Amino acid sequence: MARWEPGARERLQKAALELFSSKGFEVTTAAEIAQTAGLTERTFFRHFSDKREVLFAGQDDFTRPFLVGVESAPAAATPLQVVVSAVLGAAGFFPAEKRPYSRMRQTVIVANPELQERELLKLASLASTLAAALRDRGVSEPAATLTAESGVTVFRVSFELWLADETGASIEDIERGVFRELGALTAMVE
Amino acid sequence: MARWEPGARERLQKAALELFSSKGFEVTTAAEIAQTAGLTERTFFRHFSDKREVLFAGQDDFTRPFLVGVESAPAAATPLQVVVSAVLGAAGFFPAEKRPYSRMRQTVIVANPELQERELLKLASLASTLAAALRDRGVSEPAATLTAESGVTVFRVSFELWLADETGASIEDIERGVFRELGALTAMVE
DSSP, rough: OOOTTTTHHHHHHHHHHHHHHHTTTTOOHHHHHHHHHHHHHHHHHOOSSSSSHTTOOOOHHHHHHHHHHTTTSSOOHHHHHHHHHHHHOOOOOOOGGHHHHHHHHHHHHHTOOOHHHHHHHHHHHHHHHHHHHHHHOOOTTTHHHHHHHHHHHHHHHHHHHHHOSSOOOOHHHHHHHHHHHHHHOOOOOO | OOSSTOOOOOOHHHHHHHHHHHHHTTTTHHHHHHHHHHHHHHHHHHHHHHGGGGGOOOOHHHHHHHHHHHSSSSOOOOHHHHHHHHHHHHHGGGGGGHHEEEEEEHHHHTOOOHHHHHHHHHHHHHHEEEHHHHHTTTOTTTHHHHHHHHHHHHHHHHHHHHOOOOOOOOOHHHHHHHHHHHHHOOOOOO
């Protein structure tokens, strides 16, 4: 795909995010994104089905490190230990140098309900994938869904703390702390 | 609003769900829904902004019983106890006689990605509302969001178990069991 345009995809993503940030998502067109990136509209549509998908391309790339984390958990791991391994395993997907991009993307999404719905679907899809991976390991329902959803909640809360963080904490450190807090909060005292 | 058409809203909801189930959501029009309900299209649009909203009207009605549950929790309640009170407090919103309607609605939603996104937004909005209610009680972040999201996860999992249930269990009984299971699953063993 577009081998004659090295880095076309990344250039389109960068141009799109800049335009969404400066002009707003609603009024930006695919043609403008292509033009800003110095590419044709035709090249844009070879890479993305529409302007929204520029922000959400790569669900598989996003999900894969979580699944690698599931696979690296020992066979005797509890469902929670598997999910902790999945979430911490994906921490490498969010290095410090990616934070400015992630912050800019988050600002664009928060400003637009349609993008918020799409982001929720992306995270719901991650939770379904993790629940299926747990069931494959023999975890029954509703335990698989409960643990997978809890893991995604920890990821989402940690991701927002990481975006706001000014201390240089890694997302992995934040996630460990949030998992501990979740455990303390949901302990039933009857 | 349409006082001269008693029950217009309910008739439109019933007609819409029947058409969505039999013909499919995509091909059903507002005009057809109105006609099936024996009402005018104009009356339809007095009650709903579009056909999708027929399935999602009443976010406030849906959220209110959860908030009543928050308010009825004692001042000394832990964040989890407040959220348990919220979720169990809303159980009255799902009496056994509502189950056939809820099952039919769920089948329509599961068949359509746009409706799934909208349902996710509805539950995300519930979680945000519960987190804000916890913060109003002095619970800090990220504890408020973690507990609220966990409560919504328990609600969602319980709701699906209730839809599938053939034993006549109440949603409240199911929710109690799922809260216990969540507590056991998320306990950190380090």
